[in-house]
Amino acid sequence: MKKYFLVTMAMLALPLSAHASCPAISVADMKGVADGAYPQQFEKAEFEAAAGCTMSFTANPDSAALNGKIRGNGDLPSLAERLPAEPLVVVPYDSVGKYGGTLDVLSNATEAGTSDFLSVRHVNFVRYSDDLLTIVPNVAKDWKFNDDFTELTFHLRKGHKWSDGHPFTAEDVKFWYDHLMMDPKVFAEPKDYALVAGERMEVVISDPQTVTFKMPAPKPGLLAHFATSYAQGWQPKHFLGKFHPAINADADKLAQSMGFDDGYAVIAAYYGNSDWTDTPSPLLNSPEKVANLPADVVPTLESHITIRDTAEGRHYVANPYFHQVDPTGQQLPYISEQDEVYINDPQVRVLKLVNAEVDYKSQSLQLIDAPLLLENQEKGNYTVDLRPEIATQSFSFNVTSENAEKRKVFGDVRFRKAMSIAINRDEINEVAFFGQGVSRQNIGFSPTPDFVDEKWLSYATEYDPAGAKALLDEVGMKDTDGDGFRELPNGEKIVLNMQFATQGISGKVVELVANHWSQVGVQTQA
Numbered sequence: 236m237k238k239y240f241l242v243t244m245a246m247l248a249l250p251l252s253a254h255a256s257c258p259a260i261s262v263a264d265m266k267g268v269a270d271g272a273y274p275q276q277f278e279k280a281e282f283e284a285a286a287g288c289t290m291s292f293t294a295n296p297d298s299a300a301l302n303g304k305i306r307g308n309g310d311l312p313s314l315a316e317r318l319p320a321e322p323l324v325v326v327p328y329d330s331v332g333k334y335g336g337t338l339d340v341l342s343n344a345t346e347a348g349t350s351d352f353l354s355v356r357h358v359n360f361v362r363y364s365d366d367l368l369t370i371v372p373n374v375a376k377d378w379k380f381n382d383d384f385t386e387l388t389f390h391l392r393k394g395h396k397w398s399d400g401h402p403f404t405a406e407d408v409k410f411w412y413d414h415l416m417m418d419p420k421v422f423a424e425p426k427d428y429a430l431v432a433g434e435r436m437e438v439v440i441s442d443p444q445t446v447t448f449k450m451p452a453p454k455p456g457l458l459a460h461f462a463t464s465y466a467q468g469w470q471p472k473h474f475l476g477k478f479h480p481a482i483n484a485d486a487d488k489l490a491q492s493m494g495f496d497d498g499y500a501v502i503a504a505y506y507g508n509s510d511w512t513d514t515p516s517p518l519l520n521s522p523e524k525v526a527n528l529p530a531d532v533v534p535t536l537e538s539h540i541t542i543r544d545t546a547e548g549r550h551y552v553a554n555p556y557f558h559q560v561d562p563t564g565q566q567l568p569y570i571s572e573q574d575e576v577y578i579n580d581p582q583v584r585v586l587k588l589v590n591a592e593v594d595y596k597s598q599s600l601q602l603i604d605a606p607l608l609l610e611n612q613e614k615g616n617y618t619v620d621l622r623p624e625i626a627t628q629s630f631s632f633n634v635t636s637e638n639a640e641k642r643k644v645f646g647d648v649r650f651r652k653a654m655s656i657a658i659n660r661d662e663i664n665e666v667a668f669f670g671q672g673v674s675r676q677n678i679g680f681s682p683t684p685d686f687v688d689e690k691w692l693s694y695a696t697e698y699d700p701a702g703a704k705a706l707l708d709e710v711g712m713k714d715t716d717g718d719g720f721r722e723l724p725n726g727e728k729i730v731l732n733m734q735f736a737t738q739g740i741s742g743k744v745v746e747l748v749a750n751h752w753s754q755v756g757v758q759t760q761a
Contacts, residue, residue, distance in 0.1 A: 256288050256289060256290075256291060257282070257283070257286050257288035257289075257290050257291075257562055257563055257564060258286055258288065258562065258563075259330065259331045259561075259562060259563050260286070260326060260562045261326060261327050261328060261329055261330050261331070261562075262275060262326055262327070262328045262329070263328065263329050263330075265326075268282075268285050268286045269285050271285060273364065273369065273371040273372065274364045274365065274366065274369060274371065275325070275326045275364060275365065275371075276323060276324060276325050276326060276371060276372070277323075277324040277326070278321055278323065278324065278372070278376065279321050279322055279323075279324055279560075280321065281324075282324045282562065286562070290324075290560075290564045291564050292314050292315070292318060292322075292560060292564040292565075292566060293314070293563075293564055293565050293566070294314045294317075294555075294565075294566045295334040295335075295553060295566065295569075295571060296334065297334065297335070297571055298311060298314075298553070298555045298566075299311045299555075301552040301553050301555060301571055301572070302552075302555045304542050304552050305398065305399075305530075305531075305540060305542060305552065305555075306530055306531045306542070307399060307529050307530025307531070308398070308399050308400070308530075308555075309399075309400065311555055312400065314566060317396060317400070317555060317556045317566075318394070318556075318558070318560070318566065319392035319393060319394040319395040319396075319558050320392070320393045320394040321376060321392050321393065321394075322392070322558055322559060322560045322566075323372065323373065323376075323392075323558055323559045323560070324559075324560055324561070324562055325559050325560070325561060325567060326561075326562060327561060327562075331561045331562065331563050331565065332561070332565070332569035333569065334565075334569055334571065335569075335570075335571050336570055336571060336572075337570070337571065337572040337573065337574055338355070338570050338572070338573045338574070338594050338595065339573075339574050339576075339592065339593050339594045340352045340355075340573065340574070340575050340576075340593060340594065340595055340596065341575070341576055341578055341584055341587060341588070341592075341593045341596050342548075342575055342576070342577055342578075342598075343577065343578070343579050343584075343599055344577045344579050345515055345519070345546070345577065346511065346513065346514060346515075347579070348598050348599040349513055349575070349598075350465070350598055351595075351596070351597040351598035352573075352575055352595075352598075353465060353512065353513050355538075355573070355595075356537045356538040356539045356551070356568075356573070357465060357512065357537055358373050358374050358467075358536055358537050358538070359373060359374060359461050359462065359464065359465075359467055359468070360373060360374050360375040360378070360389050360461045360462075360468055361373050361374075361375055361378065361458065361461055361462045362462050363462050363463065367684065368684050368685075370458060370459070370462045374391070374392070374395070374536055374558065375389040375390060375391060375392075376390050376391060376392050376444075377389075377390040378390065378458065380455065380458070383453055384450075384453040384454060384455040385449065385450045385451075385452065385453055385454070386447055386448065386449050386450065387447065387448045387450075387454075387457050387458060388441075388445065388446070388447040388448075389408075389445070389446050389447075390444060390445055391403070391404065391405060391443075391444040391445070391446070392444070392558060393443075393444050395536075395558050396556040397471050397473075397474075397534035397535070397536065397556065398534045398535045398536070398537075398540045398554045398555070398556050399471075399474070399530070399534040399556075400556060401471065401473045401474070401534065402443075403469070403471075403536060404443040404444065405440040405441075405442070405443055405444065405445060405446035406440065406443070406472050407469040407470060407471055407472050407473075408438060408440075408446045408468055408469045409438045409440055409446065409472075410469075410470060410471075410472035410475070410476055410482070411467075411468060411469045411470040412429065412436070412438045412468070413438060414476070414479050414481055414482065415470055415475070415502070415506065416429045416510070417429070417435060418479075418481075420499050421499070421502060421503075421506070421508060422508065426466065426510060428457070428460045428464065428466070431450045431451050431452050431454045432451065432452050434451040434452070435451075436448050436449060436450050436451070437449040465510075465511055465512050465513075466510035466511065466512070467510075467512055467536075469536075470506065470533065471533060471534045474505075474529075474530070474533060474534055475502055475505060475506065475533065477489060477498075478490055478498035478499070478501040478502050479498055479499075479502065480498055483498070486498030492527075493524065493527040493528060494524045494527050495521075495524065501528070503520075504517040504520045504521045504524070504528070505517060505528075505532070505533045506533065507520065512537070513541075513549075515544060516531060516532040516533075516541055516544045517531065517532070518531050518532070518541070518543065518544035518545070519544045519545065519546070531544075532544070535554060536554075536557075536558070537554060537557075538553065538554055538557050538559075538567065538568040539551035539552060539553055539554060539568065539570075539572075539573050540552060540554050546577070547576060547577060548574065548575050548576035548577050549574075549575045550572065550573070550574050550575070551572060551573040551574075551575070552571065552572050552573075553568050553570065553571050553572070554568075581599065581604075581737060584596070584599065584600075585600075585604050585607060585608065588600075588608060588615070588617070589607060589608065589611045589614075589615055590615065591615035591616060591617055599737065601667075601737075601740075601741040601743075602621070602667065602668050602669060602671065602741070603667065603741055603743060605619065605621060605669065621671060628677075628739070628740045628744060629677040630654070630733075630748065632645035632650075632651065632654075633645060634646045640723045640724065640725050640727055641723065641729065643724075644710060644712065644723060644724070644729075647710055649706045649709055649710050650706070650707070650710050650712075652695045652706060653702075653703040653704075653706035653707050653710070653755070654703070654752060654757070655676075655695040655696070656695050656696075656697055656698065656699040656700075656702050656703050656706075657698075657699075657700055657703035657751050657752055657754070657755045657757075658698070658748055658751050658752075659698045659747070659751050660674035660696060660698065661674065661698065662747060663744055663747050663748070666743065666747060667741050667743045667744045667747065674696050675692045675693065675696065676691060676692055676693065676694045676695065676696050678691050678692065700751075700754060700755050703755045704755050704756065707721060707755065707756065707757070710724065711723075711724030712724060712729075712756075712757070714756055719756065720753070720756055720757070720758040721756040721757055721758075729757070729758070730758045730759070730760060731749075731752065731757060731758065731759040731760070732760050733745050733748070733749055733759060733760065733761045735761075742761070745761045746761045748761075749761040
């Protein structure tokens with residue numbers, strides 16, 4: 236099987252000769268089936284009507300064996316009992332797939348450089364389609380805002396189940412918000428996205444499949460948050476609720492019988508006091524106590540669930556209750572297992588790719604790695620997809636600095652414009668991107684959606700060090716001591732210390748920008 240680097244994908248798909256009664260449509264060949272309400276996917280009834288068929292469902296023949304690897308799961312019921320009443324029908328790109336295999340992937344370390352791999356199995360209420368403009372259903376079957384964007388209602392899928400077979404309902408959403416996100420013993424302070432102008436929301440349940448976020452002020456961005464964030468808006472009440480004193484009066488007693496101080500300690504071991512979905516599990520947090528816990532990890536709605544978690548990597552098996560199917564009725568995911576290894580040395584990571592030890596990698600790779608990867612494509616039987624157009628690297632300043640003078644300067648648009656036009660983007664393109672890039676302003680989207688005026692793509696992207704110096708003079712930053720570097724308007728010394736993650740930007744780019752800024756008199760260290 237070919238390996239893929241520098242490319243984002245959701246599923247591996249291999250040709251399948253036989254399929255169920257519904258047509259094996261793909262994005263490449265829709266076989267006359269009209270598009271649904273949303274691109275590349277249908278609800279079950281919608282697809283049956285469009286394709287003129289009645290769906291029947293099949294599962295990975297290894298489902299029972301895979302389920303047996305998930306400690307805490309009981310015997311596997313029939314597929315009909317595992318799928319929601321209205322599963323999400325996902326249209327593959329080229330063809331429907333066949334079951335089996337292990338996807339081998341590479342990350343930097345626990346919670347470092349893991350996002351590209353997490354995206355392969357991640358789910359949330361909704362997601363963005365490939366056009367990066369259209370929000371489409373995922374875990375939620377549908378949603379609706381009220382007229383003033385102060386209420387967002389999600390309609391969940393009847394019969395949807397957690398990876399342990401327990402029903403997933405609106406109760407799990409309310410439990411997450413009220414008893415985890417808003418509990419200071421779990422989160423000292425709520426995350427910003429869970430608040431509206433600093434005030435909490437109210438989560439209201441209408442029925443098991445209907446839940447509404449009621450907000451104290453309009454927040455139309457809440458839907459987009461759920462479409463992009465790895466922080467999911469739910470946790471299993473049936474599982475974690477046993478250890479929460481507001482849900483179970485005997486939570487502490489139960490936790491102490493398992494060797495923990497109290498129920499919150501068990502929640503911390505499972506949930507990690509983090510809304511990131513691949514934080515270390517009890518297998519890593521509390522390995523000596525795992526045997527006393529009811530399961531190794533918290534039940535999930537994602538396509539795969541962790542069964543091994545060490546300092547060297549993690550291993551996953553397919554979720555036997557996953558809510559998606561392909562057009563022929565095959566329950567997704569196709570891939571039975573996933574294996575993630577941690578390599579923190581960037582040179583070793585590239586060598587593992589060259590040696591074809593990995594099936595897929597995108598995050599943490601830089602174009603500076605491209606020559607070596609391209610040179611070894613045939614030998615390693617992999618494909619390199621160069622995508623310089625998605626290198627939306629940007630620099631920001633701490634506009635909430637505790638230093639009032641720095642805060643004043645960083646908040647001055649003249650300062651930020653000066654720093655932008657001080658950057659020699661052509662030099663960066665040649666040195667770090669092999670001339671493959673296009674100099675543009677970061678507008679927060681890639682590719683550029685239609686609603687963005689073209690003028691913003693080139694705003695303050697010209698290389699104009701003289702103009703940058705003039706703007707810095709206007710701001711009041713001048714070299715008053717003759718050392719070649721500007722001080723703040725009040726005469727205070729300033730040195731910009733650039734902090735960056737190598738998984739997101741090349742160190743070479745940061746070094747070049749630091750040099751450009753120093754050349755206009757703003758002392759900068761990379």
